[in-house]
Amino acid sequence: MTATAVTRRQTAAPPAVRRSFIERRLAMIFLAPTVLGMALFTFLPIIGSLVLAFFRWDIISAPQFVGLDNFASLAGDPTVRVSFLNTIVFVIVAVALQLGIALSLASMLQGRMPSWLRVFLRSTFFFPLVLSAASVSIFMRYMFNEQFGVVNWLLSLIGIPAVPWLTSPVGSAAVVVLVYVWQNFGFSFLLFLGALTNIPKELHEAANLDGATGWKQFRHVTLPLISPTVLVASVMAIISALQVFDQPYVLTNGGPGDSTRTAVMVIFESAFQQLEFGRASAIGLVLTLLILAVTALQFRLSRRFVFYQ
Amino acid sequence: MTSNKTPGQPAPTHPLSSNGGLSTLTRRSMLGLAGLAAAGATVGAWPRLTGTDIPGRGSKAMNIAILGTSADAAARQGLVDAFKAAHPGIPVQVQAIQGADWKDFFSKILTMVAAGTPPDVVYVATEGAQLFADKLAEPLDDYIRRDATDMTDYFDDVHPSLLEAFMYQGSLYQLPLDWNAANMYLNTTTFEQAGLDRPKDDWTQDDFTTTLRALKKARPADFTPYYWTNRLFGGVVPWLYANDTSFLAETKSSGGSWFWDRFYPNDPARATRGGGYQWLAPNAEDGRVIETFDYLRELVAEGLGVRPESGGGNALVGLFGNNRIGTTPAGGYWAQGLHDAGMTSDQFDVQFFPRWRTQRHQFGAAGYAIMRTAKDKDAAWEWVKFCASREAMQLAIPAPNTTPTRRSMVNASFYSVTGPRHWKVFYDTLDRFPTSGPIPAPPQQAAVETALMKNVSTAVSGSSADVRTAMGTLQRDLELALRRNS
Numbered sequence: 026m027t028a029t030a031v032t033r034r035q036t037a038a039p040p041a042v043r044r045s046f047i048e049r050r051l052a053m054i055f056l057a058p059t060v061l062g063m064a065l066f067t068f069l070p071i072i073g074s075l076v077l078a079f080f081r082w083d084i085i086s087a088p089q090f091v092g093l094d095n096f097a098s099l100a101g102d103p104t105v106r107v108s109f110l111n112t113i114v115f116v117i118v119a120v121a122l123q124l125g126i127a128l129s130l131a132s133m134l135q136g137r138m139p140s141w142l143r144v145f146l147r148s149t150f151f152f153p154l155v156l157s158a159a160s161v162s163i164f165m166r167y168m169f170n171e172q173f174g175v176v177n178w179l180l181s182l183i184g185i186p187a188v189p190w191l192t193s194p195v196g197s198a199a200v201v202v203l204v205y206v207w208q209n210f211g212f213s214f215l216l217f218l219g220a221l222t223n224i225p226k227e228l229h230e231a232a233n234l235d236g237a238t239g240w241k242q243f244r245h246v247t248l249p250l251i252s253p254t255v256l257v258a259s260v261m262a263i264i265s266a267l268q269v270f271d272q273p274y275v276l277t278n279g280g281p282g283d284s285t286r287t288a289v290m291v292i293f294e295s296a297f298q299q300l301e302f303g304r305a306s307a308i309g310l311v312l313t314l315l316i317l318a319v320t321a322l323q324f325r326l327s328r329r330f331v332f333y334q
Numbered sequence: 335m336t337s338n339k340t341p342g343q344p345a346p347t348h349p350l351s352s353n354g355g356l357s358t359l360t361r362r363s364m365l366g367l368a369g370l371a372a373a374g375a376t377v378g379a380w381p382r383l384t385g386t387d388i389p390g391r392g393s394k395a396m397n398i399a400i401l402g403t404s405a406d407a408a409a410r411q412g413l414v415d416a417f418k419a420a421h422p423g424i425p426v427q428v429q430a431i432q433g434a435d436w437k438d439f440f441s442k443i444l445t446m447v448a449a450g451t452p453p454d455v456v457y458v459a460t461e462g463a464q465l466f467a468d469k470l471a472e473p474l475d476d477y478i479r480r481d482a483t484d485m486t487d488y489f490d491d492v493h494p495s496l497l498e499a500f501m502y503q504g505s506l507y508q509l510p511l512d513w514n515a516a517n518m519y520l521n522t523t524t525f526e527q528a529g530l531d532r533p534k535d536d537w538t539q540d541d542f543t544t545t546l547r548a549l550k551k552a553r554p555a556d557f558t559p560y561y562w563t564n565r566l567f568g569g570v571v572p573w574l575y576a577n578d579t580s581f582l583a584e585t586k587s588s589g590g591s592w593f594w595d596r597f598y599p600n601d602p603a604r605a606t607r608g609g610g611y612q613w614l615a616p617n618a619e620d621g622r623v624i625e626t627f628d629y630l631r632e633l634v635a636e637g638l639g640v641r642p643e644s645g646g647g648n649a650l651v652g653l654f655g656n657n658r659i660g661t662t663p664a665g666g667y668w669a670q671g672l673h674d675a676g677m678t679s680d681q682f683d684v685q686f687f688p689r690w691r692t693q694r695h696q697f698g699a700a701g702y703a704i705m706r707t708a709k710d711k712d713a714a715w716e717w718v719k720f721c722a723s724r725e726a727m728q729l730a731i732p733a734p735n736t737t738p739t740r741r742s743m744v745n746a747s748f749y750s751v752t753g754p755r756h757w758k759v760f761y762d763t764l765d766r767f768p769t770s771g772p773i774p775a776p777p778q779q780a781a782v783e784t785a786l787m788k789n790v791s792t793a794v795s796g797s798s799a800d801v802r803t804a805m806g807t808l809q810r811d812l813e814l815a816l817r818r819n820s
Binding site: 051083084085086102103104167171172173189191192193277278279280281282283286294297298299300301304 | 365437441444445447448469470556558564640641643649653658778780781784787788789791792795804807810811814815818
């Protein structure tokens with residue numbers, strides 16, 4: 026054996042270390058496209074939008090630094106105020122309905138029924154989620170048309186006069202919530218279905234033996250056991266609802282007046298219609314902070330209400 | 335343990351492998367192959383990744399953006415071919431950009447500008463004329479002066495009001511090719527059922543209300559006597575103009591004499607022509623504006639008109655074609671639409687918009703604008719000039735899906751298949767009512783339109799007192815809209 030060979034053997038890394046090094050490199054190679062994509066299309070735009078919030082920019086002219094002017098103007102803008110208020114009310118009503126309906130239907134499907142019916146209902150409840158929100162909203166706009174819509178025609182058969190669904194503040198808000206909930210409860214429904222299926226039957230049987238049935242069993246056995254899923258479902262539902270855009274944009278275009286105008290609609294209008302990209306970024310930043318605050322609050326409250334097995 | 339090894343064959347090197355070739359493929363080779371595949375895919379997708387497959391990018395052809403689908407672009411192929419025959423040295427490419435409306439289309443053009451891929455020429459309607467003139471478009475003044483002799487034929491054939499709509503601060507930015515006034519379409523079937531004749535040319539707002547009541551009486555169910563939509567064209571503005579007012583104070587800038595004196599010296603309205611319209615201040619709280627909105631509110635409250643958010647577009651054509659609508663404001667473009675919906679030429683007709691304090695009409699028009707960033711502005715001007723020729727306009731507008739700006743093309747032959755019987759109303763609008771004006775669209779048009787639309791719906795949905803409140807809100811929103819981005 027030569028001296029060189031000895032040295033090489035001494036300096037060569039052990040096979041396990043070498044394998045780990047190769048695996049790390051491989052992991053980096055495989056992750057690189059995703060990381061690069063996220064950096065280019067998520068993180069850079071976030072930073073860009075943060076910076077843009079302090080500028081006035083209409084795409085055509087050079088950006089002009091305006092300090093906090095964009096934020097100051099938001100405070101005095103009634104449209105922005107109303108749109109945020111609308112968004113908050115929408116989130117409260119839509120999320121409550123979405124989770125309530127999803128949980129009720131998931132619980133219903135846990136009951137006794139033929140398996141074909143269970144499969145059919147499961148697919149039916151999930152189906153709206155795979156549809157395009159814009160297409161559904163266009164279709165619903167025809168359905169709820171005051172003069173010629175199917176809904177008012179059906180109501181007229183039982184003597185109810187035409188309801189201004191999309192042309193009155195209350196009617197339009199109700200339709201936006203209805204269409205949104207109908208289209209989105211399927212996701213929460215699937216989460217709840219999975220969680221309910223995972224509850225051991227023995228626990229319900231034991232509860233039955235102890236005399237806890239119906240609401241008591243749901244309240245004290247089922248709900249605590251699915252509480253982590255309720256937390257996840259509610260966090261996702263709230264984040265999604267805070268970003269509602271398609272339904273009000275297509276169904277009512279924010280009207281009548283500002284009654285169904287949401288925060289994301291104002292961001293869209295400011296940026297892509299009124300060419301106020303700085304103002305749009307400032308509104309986006311405020312909305313992001315709101316989403317972060319609400320999510321943080323949810324996790325904080327979850328310490329008291331969520332039961333981890 | 336038994337072996338299934340065939341005698342004489344070497345044992346597989348891996349218990350799961352039965353293929354000696356694959357078994358020799360090491361992880362390194364696999365990675366190499368994967369790398370090669372990725373490189374191949376990258377090369378294959380390079381035009382997409384780099385965006386060079388985007389029409390116009392990397393091409394020396396003049397890129398012309400229009401609002402529409404690829405079918406609309408294909409429909410212009412005859413026009414493009416004729417241009418290429420006349421100008422073989424200028425390659426041209428028409429790029430159709432889809433949009434829900436003009437506002438949406440302009441947003442996409444601006445996005446292209448921001449992306450560094452602006453088109454060279456854009457088809458722009460009055461809604462965006464001042465936005466483009468203010469920020470994006472090249473004035474045509476020098477070209478028009480240079481080719482004045484060639485252009486005389488066009489200006490002799492086109493009403494000056496249409497040109498004035500594209501003047502901005504004394505310069506002309508576009509040559510209008512098609513236009514439409516907000517006339518009143520009449521469903522003759524429903525008029526006959528109500529025992530009504532076609533109204534007179536100078537019918538009034540009161541006549542209009544009486545007509546609607548008669549129509550409603552004849553068809554009490556599943557029928558709307560007056561259908562209007564919440565938008566700039568054909569919405570509340572025609573009524574504001576008829577009442578001699580507008581939601582924005584309208585003035586004209588100075589200048590433009592170079593153009594009017596040269597091309598329209600005998601225009602009866604020469605004294606009123608200027609350097610282009612200006613909408614600098616809101617006027618929503620004007621008494622006549624409030625009066626107009628209150629009238630429309632009363633129509634809605636009485637069931638004579640719909641709330642203006644109810645719809646439009648194809649749905650409106652379908653409803654009109656099924657005799658569920660009695661009247662609606664629209665322009666010459668509707669003739670082809672109604673014909674396509676199955677209406678014969680005697681099932682609909684058209685009349686001027688009713689008179690209130692005036693019978694001033696609202697119109698919209700469109701034409702090509704040369705972008706300041708155009709690669710070859712001289713070539714772009716050749717396109718603009720060619721499209722204004724009679725030959726090109728006949729290729730571009732073969733059927734009445736809009737109204738050509740050349741008076742000579744608006745004739746009996748043009749409407750022979752579709753109707754309406756009184757097609758002359760379309761161009762006569764400008765002659766009879768020379769103060770007719772374009773849609774009020776300052777450079778801040780998008781914000782102004784948003785403010786108008788949202789407050790129109792509120793104004794006409796409540797009580798008379800609500801109208802005043804809504805106009806106060808509109809005034810505030812317009813002030814904000816005009817102040818921002820100014």
